[in-house]
Amino acid sequence: MSKFSMNGREISFEAGRTILQVATEHSVEIPTLCHLQDADHAQVCRICVVEVAGSDRLLPACATPANEGMEIHTDTLRVREARKTVLEMLVASGQHTCFAWNRPRETWSEAHRRSAQRPWHDRNCPADGECRLQELIVEYGVDTEHLVPQDMDFPLDDDTPLMVRDFSRCILCGRCVAACNVVQVNEAIPQPFGRREDKPLPRGWFPLADYERCVHCGECVQACPVGALFEKKAFGLIGPGEGDRIRTTCPYCGVGCQMWLHVKDGRVLKVTGVEGAVPNEGRLCVKGRFGYDFIHAPDRLTVPLVRENGVLREAGWEEALELVAERFLRLREAHGGDCLGGLSSARVTNEENYLMQKLVRAGFGTNNIDHCARL
Amino acid sequence: MTNQTFSTWGSWVPGRGQVPPDTLPVEFSPGRPLKAFMGWDGLFVHDESANLVAMVSAYMEQARKESCGQCFPCRLGTEKICGILEKIGAGGGDPEDLHRMEALARTMMNMARCDIGQTTPRPLLDILAHRREALLEVMEKGEPIPRGNYVMKVTAPCTNACPSHLNIPDYVEKIRFGRWDDALVTIRRDCCLPGVIGRVCTRPCEFNCRRQRVDVGIAIRALKRYAADRELETHAEPPLQAGPAKDRKVAIVGAGPAGLACAYHLGLAGYRSTLFEALDEPGGMAAVGIPHYRLPRFILRGEASHAEKLGAEIRYGVRVGVDITVDDLIREGYAAVFVGVGATESAKMRCEGEDAGYQCFMTGIEFLRRVSRNERPMEGKKLLVIGGGNVAMDCVRSALRMGFEDVNLIYRRTQAEMPADPQEIREAQQEGVKFHYLVAPVKIIASEGKVTGLECEKMELGAPDASGRRQPVPVKGSNFVIPCDAIVPAIGQTCVVDCVLPSEEVDISRWKTLVVDEITGQTRQPWIFAGGDCVTGPATLIGALAAGKNAARFIAQYLETGACAPSDGDWLEKLIAKLGIFYFKEKMPFQDTTMKLHRSVLPPEERIKNFEEVEAGVKPAQAVKEAARCLRCFRIALAAV
Structure with missing residues (x-):
């Protein structure tokens, strides 16, 4: 076991772990934004930077190996200022209008009004209240009063039936790319990064999907920490903290994936995977995540029917089962x-x-x- | 204008220390003064007329273009800083912007993932700290400043160390993204034999890899081979596109690495070329000097054929200087000639009996040439190879595979001074080659015209010589005889350029190498260019590829304009090399514990049975993991001339 000090506290750890892993194990909270442990995806957002004695630079906790004798500070003024500077630039780089939506419309700027004209922007962001960026903005006290949405020709992809990719809110964290390529291994979101000069706008670095390969599993939607990727069917129907979350096992196949049903007024409006639970560790397939319409389908069979003179009539279970058993027995005897x-x-x-x-x-x-x- | 020099150069890299301003280069190229320079370790100004504001704007704009979009501080920071600098340059901005810019630059530098973000704000911060008035003055005037025209280059320690300057961090990143095909496109821009170089390069890049300061360097050569192997495994057609056809033709003497590279890059530019090759095989010394267990023949043939796909024709069995002269080539209508002959003759040992023509005495080069044709060069069981370089290693290891049972290598210094690749030495030892250090040959002993032994004397190490290695000194009276069946001297090669080109036409050095312009490869005759071993003396494969590539560029320039001259980019490259880009003593903030890439090799007892390739390629998952270790030490340099 090796030892280092974190925020003045002596901590022992096993070699080969990152500062973030050791911190998490010892309940020291270091904020992250892009980190996706399952996919070994890290090093993009740099929100997790910490101060390490002897280093002029701030080091990302997610990717810096814990070294013997390190003296680490995770929440100094310098660290907080650095995180805040990045968050300020980040929130100004897209159409993060949730703060305006939570204010009276009269206070809106012209840019906010224009933003609301965009498709899918006629109501508050679908991630409002469960957005990682929003949480950090609030925590680090970034000024949102003078925030103006970036006006740009952002790509929008809402042609497919299940998901909307609204890149005006994309922060380029790369989580969807890792979720698709490394977690689900569908490789339907090509790696978008590269020299800026080689990636001209409007496409730029936005992680556009390749629908030739996409299986619509929605893993990218679940990985999105903001409101850039969201479910089309649930848009506007259920907000954070609304309704109930019911944990259940997916009924589609024998794997037994664990899922949350997001239920409001007796209706299932959305399904998400249960993070950290076996066997699926948060993952779902297209059926499990999106195939819930049958629950409330009007033509769903809810009682047994018996055909009499060519017409189906409702029957009780007892009657129906008896009828079937009797016919089967007769057939077995005959043939x-x-x-x-x-x-x-x-x-x-x-x-x-x-x-x-x-x-x-x-x-x-x-x-x-x-x-x-x-x- | 004052002559005062201002310099912060050397103030940023931890553990390095500021460079004395009077040691900084003052000339950009011969006769052209360097006004100012900006880069990864600060800036220096020789001429106060250099406009620092315009310079730093151009510099940050380049950083903005290079930013890869992955880490937030660099992606957003470069954009914001460029926005502010543009505003100031257009005659706007206020002092508050300078504070903002400083904070942004610090954020970038402190938080960015790679050196694009970590190093590019440095000159800006230096200006804000020491030449703030330059910015304030522009703002006070409120007039747009002219955009300067500067020479810029993006490089890296590995790239700079490579003779052909491959964009290594770029292709390594592409491999990390799973795009071996894109990586190959990048590689082929500067290296037309990726599978060959991916196997046998002397890899100067790896010895200049900054990751060594954190744990172990990146296995760059293995990654390059991975990309080339993936192309073969997937049967992908290499994307080769010849340039728009030009009507002038170029003759190339020798289809070795230099000649093939020249033909390849001429083909890309649209020029057809004819290669005149004395052997019946492409690849020159790479074909007959490197055994197949290191470089399978089909790899070399396959990659050599790419030059042909780009419009080159190879005529085998033609010896220029004997069958046809360079003058004949010009008469036949070739507009320029590139001489890329190798160092194909063995150097002399100055040992008694080496010219006596004994049986079972053969030079290393001839030995390997016969091995490459699958011939057993000599009979016998016990072999002595003399030398400590890669050719000596190739000889001993080939000899084992050819059935010699007792293979010995004698070297007059110790293993520490051996010029051979350490990996080669290790593998030869594993295969059972016996190494005898501090032994030098004195006399070949023969009976009835056939070798029976070698008289040697013991050596000890004395004072270091010009090469820095300790000079071996004979121990008096220590002579002894090693009985043996055959002897192979492999102590170096010399060039044969004088039989290709008459010395009245070109300048030939006393080492029988051609004297050419260092950058353009042009000889005294403007239509004759040369590169590779015939210019440098026996050197590396990648050096020959670089020479062929560069010559192709200057030949095209010569054919189009009647003259050729190095570009500003070439001069900047030299300037960067002079300043030094890899600091062996740089202090890194932490140590990592990643392991060196595991390569599977055939077990020694298996591999000495035949000429199967010893080292296996890496698997995709390994390659991605290895590529992810790259620190992306991009360096941007800007010179005001």
Whole structure:
């Protein structure tokens, strides 16, 4: 074990860890913005810089290895000022209008009014209240009263049905790029960085998606720390702190991904992955994240139906099951068990699948059993 | 105008210390004074008429262009600072802007990820600290200042150390992004044989890698090979595009690295060329002097063919000077000639019996030439190789693969003074070569015209010589005989340029090398250019590639304008090299613990059985990880002339 001092406190650590990792383990909070541990993505925002004795420069905690004997200060005036300077420049580089939306409209500048004319800007930013940038701006006391949204021809990508990419709010942290390429390995967001001269605006460094490769998993949306990437269906329907979050297991397949259902007025409006939970560690696929419309679909089957004289009528479970059992038994008697078969579903649990094959093998007397996930 | 010199040069890099102003270069190029210089370690001014405000605006504008968009302080800081400088330059701005700029510059310098952000604010901060009045004066006048015309260059310690100045941090970053194809485009701008250089380069870049100050340097050569190998593995067609066709043709003597590079870069510029090659194989000394276990033949042939795809024709088996003369070439309509012959003759040992024509005595160059044709050069079991360079290593290691059972190397100094690549020495030792240090040959012992042994004497190390290595001194009366079946001297090569070019036409040095302009490669005859070993004496492959590339540029210039001269960029490059760009004693703020890239190699007992390539390439995940260790030590230099 090695030792260093952090904010005057002696801390032991194992070699090979970064300052940020050691700090987190010892509950010393160092703010981050771009850091995405899963993807080993770091070093972009430099918000996590700390003061290390002997270094003229401030060093990023996310990428600086913890060295024996280091003397680290994570929250000095110099560090706070440096972070604040970056935040000031950052918030002025895009259309971060949440602070204006939280003020009466009469106080708006002309630029704010123009900004509100843009598509998806007719209401407050979808990330308002859960935006990492907003939190930091407030924490570091950045002046937002005189903040003017940057007027520029920002790219906007809202042609696909599930996600909106509004680059007027993109801070170029690269988290979506890492989430797509390193976490999900879809490689649908090409690395946008490179010499400024080689990356002319308006495209510039914006992480535009390549829909030839995109599988619409929405990992990028979940990784976005601000309101640049958001879900189209949920836009404007549910704000932060509104409704309930219900943790559940995704019903689509056997992996058992953990997800949050964002529920308001009895309706599921959004789904997000549970960070830090096995097996999915926050990740979801397109079905789990966006395939929830069936829950409130008007044509969803909610009671058993029995066909009589060509017409379907509602029936009770008892009646329906009895009818099915009776018909199946009759068929088995007439033609043998192999005239029957069962197709099970990935939407039910492992135990239910077990019971299904038991029913078919032992009850029907056939091996004609298969599963939709195998087809 | 005053003659007062103002300098902050050397005040920024920790552990270095300010450079005495009177030692700073005063000339930009012969006869042209250097007015002022701005760079990664401050600035210096020789001539007060240099407009510091215009200079620093141009400098920061270059930094803005180079900023890669990844770290916030540099991306946003360069943009803001340039905005303020532009405002001041246009006649606006107020003193408050100077405070703002200072804060921004400090933020950039203190927080940026790479040296674009960390080093470019330095001259600005120096001006704000020592020449603030220059900025205030412009603001007071309120008039736009003229935009100066300055010479600028973006380089890095590794780039600067490379004879061909490859943009190493740029292609390493592209590999980090998984774009080996883009990386290759960058590499090919300055190096037409990436797979070859990625295997056998002497890698001066790696010895100038600043990462060594943190833990271990980046495996740059392996990364270059990775990019080239990926292209082969994926069967991708290299994107080669010949320039718009020009009607004048260039003759190239020798299809070695220098000749191939010259043909390749002439092809890119649209000039067709014909290479006259004495051997029946492209690659020159790289083909017959480097064994296949280090450089597989198909790699060299494949990359040599790229020059042909760009319009070059190679005529094999033609010896210029014997079968055809340079004058004949001019008569045949070639508008210029590039001489790229190698150092193909072995140097003499000055040892008794070496010219006696004994059987089983053969020079290292001839030995390797036969090995390259898969011939066993000599019979016998016990071999002695004399020398301590890479050719000697190639000889001993090839000899093992050719069936010699007892392979010995004798060297008159110790391992510490050996010029061979340490990796080569290590691998030869692993393969079972016996090294005898502090031994020098005296006399070849033969019986019936065939070698039977070598009389040697012991040496000890004396005072350092001109090369800085300690001079070996014979120990009197220490003579002894090593019995052996065959002897191979490999103590150096010499050039054969005098049989290619008559000495009345060009200047030839006493080392039988051609005398050419240091930058342009032009000889006394304006239509004859030269580069590679025939100019420098036996040197490196990358040096030959650089010479061929540069000559192509100046040949094109000569053909278009009738004359050629170094550009300002060339002079700035020399100036940067003179100032020094890699400080071995730089103090880094922390130590990292990353491990050196693991390369898998064939086990010694397996590899001596044949000429299979010893070292394997790296895997994509390894390459990305290794590339991510690059510190991106970009340096921007600006000179006012």
